[in-house]
Amino acid sequence: xxxxxxxxxxxxxxxxxxxxxxxxxxxxxxxxxxxxxxxxxxxxxxxxxxxxxxxxxxxxxxxxxxxxxxxxxxxxxxxxxxxxxxxxxxxxxxxxxxxxxxxxxxxxxxx
Amino acid sequence: xxxxxxxxxxxxxxxxxxxxxxxxxxxxxxxxxxxxxxxxxxxxxxxxxxxxxxxxxxxxxxxxxxxxxxxxxxxxxxxxxxxxxxxxxxxxxxxxxxxxxxxxxxxxxxxxx
Numbered sequence: 406x407x408x409x410x411x412x413x414x415x416x417x418x419x420x421x422x423x424x425x426x427x428x429x430x431x432x433x434x435x436x437x438x439x440x441x442x443x444x445x446x447x448x449x450x451x452x453x454x455x456x457x458x459x460x461x462x463x464x465x466x467x468x469x470x471x472x473x474x475x476x477x478x479x480x481x482x483x484x485x486x487x488x489x490x491x492x493x494x495x496x497x498x499x500x501x502x503x504x505x506x507x508x509x510x511x512x513x514x515x516x
Numbered sequence: 517x518x519x520x521x522x523x524x525x526x527x528x529x530x531x532x533x534x535x536x537x538x539x540x541x542x543x544x545x546x547x548x549x550x551x552x553x554x555x556x557x558x559x560x561x562x563x564x565x566x567x568x569x570x571x572x573x574x575x576x577x578x579x580x581x582x583x584x585x586x587x588x589x590x591x592x593x594x595x596x597x598x599x600x601x602x603x604x605x606x607x608x609x610x611x612x613x614x615x616x617x618x619x620x621x622x623x624x625x626x627x628x629x
Contacts, residue, residue: 414556436615447520447606447620448559455615493558497614501566503549503574504614508558 408432409496409507417513421483426510428494429476436497437470437477438504441490448493451479484514518542522607522621529597529628537592537624539607547610548590549574549618550582552603559606565590566613597628 410429418424428437436455440448452461454470454477461468465488467480481488491511495504523538541548546567551559561574565584579601581593590609594601604625610618 411558438617440618445622447608447622448618449620450617453615453617495618499614501613503561503564504618506551506559508556 408505409494411492411494411507411510413510414508415511415513417515418484420485420514420516423480423482424484424512425478425480426492426512427476427478428507430496431475432496432505433474434496435474435499437474438495438497439468439477439479440493440495442493442509443490448491481512484512486514486516488512489514520607520609520619520621522605522624524624525622526625527627529594529626531597531599531628533597534593534595535597535626537594537605537607537626539590539592539621540588541590541607541609541619542588543609543611543619544587545609545611545619546587547613548584549608549610550580550590550592551606551608552576553606553623554603562592562605594626599628602626602628 438453439451442448452468457472457474459470465482491509493509494507520541549564550562563582565571607621608618
């Protein structure tokens with residue numbers, strides 16, 4: 406059972422375009438994390454959100470946690486080729502329960 | 517800082533062979549994890565550990581074993597390799613279980629032929 410659904414699965418855009426990727430679940434999470442993974446490397450944390458409705462910005466990346474803490478979005482403004490990679494969301498529960506990862510959105514930004 | 521170190525980076529195994537994937541971390545994290553990543557399938561948890569001497573099964577533990585004799589090391593053992601175990605394996609560690617950063621190694625690409 407895939408608890409976290411990410412969409413779209415693949416996205417190919419031109420440099421300078423804006424985009425939004427989504428992470429949805431029927432479960433309520435205590436926290437949600439976004440990771441970026443480049444080819445041949447392990448995932449690297451971009452952000453953690455813990456409060457419903459929370460918005461965090463990281464340069465051109467804007468992350469939002471849904472009010473009900475069941476979903477999240479990642480918006481990239483003016484995408485650049487360096488943004489190319491696999492974006493993974495991961496939901497966390499309270500207590501000693503491991504993170505649950507989505508399947509990821511593979512982003513390609515073409516110069 | 518080394519972080520999480522995995523060895524080897526690449527390995528080809530024949531069906532039925534055994535091997536151990538090594539993982540060590542230098543951040544004194546209690547929590548450690550093994551994931552496998554298949555194309556288009558995200559990360560699936562194989563085993564995890566909340567501290568030395570304690571391990572637990574994840575989503576896909578069949579065909580694998582782990583041990584955690586020290587805080588630093590968390591090796592993953594494949595006893596009888598099967599083609600279905602062809603994948604990229606990632607080891608990770610974290611300070612807490614779910615709301616702190618998970619640090620990943622660079623991965624081991626395993627092919628079983």
